[in-house]
Amino acid sequence: MRSYVDAKIEERRVAIEVGAEEAASAKDRVDLSLPGVVRPLGSRHLIRQVFQEIEDIFFSIGFSVVDGPEIETPYYNFEALNIPEFHPVRDDMDTFYLELPKGAPGLLLRTHTSPMQIRTMEKQKPPVRVIVPGRVYRRDNPDATHSFAFHQVEGLAVDTDITFCDFTGTIEYFVKQFFGPSVKTRFRPSYFPFTEPSVEFDVSCVFCGGNGTTSSGTCGKCKGAGWIELFGAGMVDPAVYGFVGYDPKKVTGFAFGIGIDRLAMLKYGIDDIQAFFQNDVRFLKQFP
Numbered sequence: 001m002r003s004y005v006d007a008k009i010e011e012r013r014v015a016i017e018v019g020a021e022e023a024a025s026a027k028d029r030v031d032l033s034l035p036g037v038v039r040p041l042g043s044r045h046l047i048r049q050v051f052q053e054i055e056d057i058f059f060s061i062g063f064s065v066v067d068g069p070e071i072e073t074p075y076y077n078f079e080a081l082n083i084p085e086f087h088p089v090r091d092d093m094d095t096f097y098l099e100l101p102k103g104a105p106g107l108l109l110r111t112h113t114s115p116m117q118i119r120t121m122e123k124q125k126p127p128v129r130v131i132v133p134g135r136v137y138r139r140d141n142p143d144a145t146h147s148f149a150f151h152q153v154e155g156l157a158v159d160t161d162i163t164f165c166d167f168t169g170t171i172e173y174f175v176k177q178f179f180g181p182s183v184k185t186r187f188r189p190s191y192f193p194f195t196e197p198s199v200e201f202d203v204s205c206v207f208c209g210g211n212g213t214t215s216s217g218t219c220g221k222c223k224g225a226g227w228i229e230l231f232g233a234g235m236v237d238p239a240v241y242g243f244v245g246y247d248p249k250k251v252t253g254f255a256f257g258i259g260i261d262r263l264a265m266l267k268y269g270i271d272d273i274q275a276f277f278q279n280d281v282r283f284l285k286q287f288p
């Protein structure tokens with residue numbers, strides 16, 4: 001009798017186990033015929049894409065990329081760039097200062113990527129060939145061409161034998177790679193405390209081909225000039241080398257600061273800088 005009951009119990013146990021296994025595997029079975037879940041795919045922001053484009057161009061001629069802090073000290077943002085206190089240039093760079101406890105050393109939001117020229121040269125002996133993509137801040141009232149946060153790519157090349165010709169050649173190469181071989185460049189004298197001589201680079205207007213006119217009259221983008229102002233640049237002022245322990249008698253170099261938002265607006269025909277910051281998906285989707 002006992003063995004009969006044991007056998008029955010065993011039979012039942014096996015049946016339950018097998019049943020449970022079957023049920024479990026039925027539950028886990030993947031139905032390959034079911035439609036999948038479509039996840040919306042984003043894309044990189046247009047500004048990021050333009051950074052990448054610029055980085056690739058400069059990679060191809062031996063530059064490397066570095067980045068640095070958006071919160072800076074007045075020393076790196078101004079003094080070491082040959083902009084002492086009370087220099088009038090400071091007025092043009094309406095600066096956001098951080099609110100700090102009394103007595104704390106001053107901090108600010110960098111007004112340009114140029115502080116990274118100093119930080120790079122402090123860390124590294126020549127030769128230097130770097131670009132610095134980054135975000136910068138100025139107290140500008142927002143409108144179609146101004147924003148209190150915008151983007152720059154700084155460039156710096158320092159070596160024992162860099163000439164003005166290397167400088168203009170590099171810039172020209174970059175502009176042609178970025179806008180296409182048919183654009184022309186020119187430079188005009190300008191002023192920055194940390195470059196000497198300083199220049200402003202222009203490109204022939206990408207909308208009217210440099211003619212100043214289109215089929216509908218005067219070109220609205222360059223206002224008939226045929227040229228569009230692109231960015232500031234120059235040969236590194238020897239005074240700057242003094243701040244980083246380079247010997248101004250032994251090295252020369254050039255620097256430039258490209259405004260990325262403007263460049264992107266020109267290349268992609270965008271007429272409001274705010275579009276970059278509003279992040280309306282209908283705008284972003286146009287640049288997959």
Ligand code: PHE
Binds near residue numbers: 113232234255258
């Ligand atoms: N830092 C300057 C600006 O933001 C641009 C610049 C960079 C000019 C490097 C010369 C050399 O206006």
